[in-house]
Amino acid sequence: MSAPSGAGARDQVGRMLALVPYLNARGSVHVDEASRDLGVPAQQIVQDLRVLFLCGLPGGYPDDLIDVDIEALTDADGDGVIRMSNADYLSRPLRLAPTEASALVVALRVLDADPGLPEATRASLHSALAKLEGALGQDRPRIEAGDTDPGQRDLDELAGRVEDALAAGEQLRITYHVPARDELVERTVDPWALVRRGGVAYLEAWCHLVSDERSFRLDRVHHAVRLTTPVEHRRPPVAVPDGQDPAGEQDQGATPGDVFPRADETLLATLRLAPPARWVPDYYRTEAVRPQEDGTLEIDLRVADPRWLERLVLRLAPHATVLDPTSVSEQVTASAQRTLRLYEGGRVG
């Protein structure tokens, strides 16, 4: 092996600590079967056995060493069966390391969160999880993948349908929501790829409604129906420069599914954020963040659509103020007054 030290030796010892009890429990086993059971290439198993052959009880007498019939594995006329003896003290595998236990338990919980899991499989999953947790005992997993909320599950289900359409090379009819305009539009698309950026899934596709390529945020697709029609437009070989979201931050919401605006088409806005709204620069790409002495933040951000900004500020009410442009701040005030009149009218009426 080329690894001079470190990881190579550690990994090999880890494998051997599973290989020895595995062989102890079975007496003799063909190297291919061991390879299949343990998920270790046969060649690697033979290499590991060559090292084990040199190990044993302290004392150094031949009787103290682990006995392996190496010739059966390496000679041209060998039968390929591993026979090992003299390693009774390693009859059980090493217990699971905390990271291994966490990784397994969390993976099972994530599988369990899928509402589409067949009931029989779920029952096996639960009993396996209970047995594992019984054996691992003491420690809670240190990783928490979060409760998968129903919205996330819908999204997973949607992603599955998109993947199926991609695999089949078929068109999709999607109902797409653009929050900045609060509009819901049905579009027929030729799906090209499902990609994830900054924790958000996007469908990249050719959109027949606008006869151009578009990127759709999956969580804004309210419905998707697979059509049996094959796709008409394939992705051009050159990657689409999407000019969006290089930092992996969330997009502003107005743009995917629309034209990606060029920088000179956008508006530079300045907001003041009170502490409850300080998360905003975490989620939206900002040009500048200026902490103020009173605990507020002043941020500059580029906005493709003033309506998006108006909605954001209303959403954050009363913790965000538009300092610039004043046209947007006037819009926000007018919208709040209009809305309040509906409440007052409602009370009277």
Place this chain on the structure above:
Amino acid sequence: MSSARSERLMKLLIMLLVQRQYVGKDRIREALYPGTGDEAFERMFERDKDELRSLGVPVETGTHDAYFDDAQGYRVRPDAFELPEVVLTSAEAAVLRVATQVWQTTRLADATRDGLRKLTAGGAPVALGDDAASDLGVRIPLLGAEEPSFDVFVEAAHVRSEVVFDYRGTQDVAARRRRLQTWGVVRHGGRWYAVGRDPEVPLGPDEDGRRVFRLSRVVGQARTQGRRDAFDVPADVDVREIARRIAPPARSGAPAVLLVRQGAGFALRRDAAEVTPGVRGPDGGEAWDRVRLPWSGEEVARTVLEHGADVVVEEPPALRDQVVTALREIAGPGETPGPGEESR
């Protein structure tokens, strides 16, 4: 060569495992490190012990000699070393096998396989290397982490070492060096966060040093520093609970009844339990729908506000008050009716 090192590690493990008593350092040195100088031996032995511990081997330190308590020895207790019996049915084993495909980060994908290999070695019918066995007709959810420091924090949380990293928080102009005793790593909204204690914060009545860091804001490479088992995780800490606190459930509270202008409010309509179309709206017109939602938490309040004059809350009163109060604060002293009295 690495096989010589593997051999020495294996022999060391076996030596410590088969002895009932602590094995003295001198005996270990004589048997496994012959011909090494004092310094070289110490260095090699320390590294070997660390390596075994990093595999999860419980190497204990102690002394068995009542008269010479400085004669330090080492042992591995079989009951602490050995995997307890886990008898799995083939159906259970098949699900576990599928679990190996969930993690998309190398470290945790490997950890899942390594863990499962131990169960196989202990007798579970898993067949890790049999790709055909993986198809249970289950759509496998993929769990990944784009944050480069994810593995470092996960590992540190499990071996309880301190992590050092540069972090640019929301209010930081430049990245700052931080330290964290990581209790756990939690996901919320597709992002991973490290939860733990900042060891530089002195404990006080109102301050326990509890901190949450968003991993995507870690700048450069995070690394562990110092020894393993460097801290204890407080007994009352449950990372699931902390994850829930980071993410207060959006879907809570009493059911909401909203008036939504037709052709608008799609984000709210999507979650509706019931929609009654064509009802009289607050403006006296008929182009409104009554939308019932099963909940009315903070997220609903925010979404209602975002929709401005397209959505009006009927129920519950708490939601209505929250929305009206927020609107009054931003509407300014304009020509709207004054706050309170005349409308109630």
